[in-house]
Amino acid sequence: MKTNFIPRAEGNSITHKQFEKQIPLFLEDRLANRALEAFLRHLDSCGSCQDELSIQFLVFAGMPKLETGETFNLQKELDAYIQTERGRLRRREHLGAAAFILEVITLAAMVMAAVTGIMLFM
Numbered sequence: 001m002k003t004n005f006i007p008r009a010e011g012n013s014i015t016h017k018q019f020e021k022q023i024p025l026f027l028e029d030r031l032a033n034r035a036l037e038a039f040l041r042h043l044d045s046c047g048s049c050q051d052e053l054s055i056q057f058l059v060f061a062g063m064p065k066l067e068t069g070e071t072f073n074l075q076k077e078l079d080a081y082i083q084t085e086r087g088r089l090r091r092r093e094h095l096g097a098a099a100f101i102l103e104v105i106t107l108a109a110m111v112m113a114a115v116t117g118i119m120l121f122m
C-alpha cells in the first residue's frame, strides 16, 4: 500500500534496533498507536527489517505449525497480518478522532451550561 502523507517530526521515526526490539510486540498486537504507526512506516521503507520480521514471524507463527504438520504460506500470512494491523491502526485513529470530537462537544455543553447558569443569576 502506498501512502503519500507528509513525513512528521523525526521523533516519530524509529531505528533498526528499535524496530527489531518491537517485532515481538508487533506480532502479539501489543504496540500502542504511535509505536505501531512508526513500526509500520519503518517496515515500508526498510528491506533488511522486512527480512528480520519475516524470520521472527517464522519463529513466532511458523514453528508451532511445523510441529502440527499444517501447511502454510508464511509470506502470505505475514502480509495478511500486516494488513490487519494497518487496518486496526486506521480504525484506532478514527476512534481517537471520534473520542476527541465527543470531548469537545461535552466541553462545549459544559461551557454552555455554565454560561446559562451565570446568566440566570444576573
Ligand SMILES: [Zn+2]
Pocket: 015, 016, 019, 042, 046, 047, 048, 049
Ligand atoms: Zn530497518
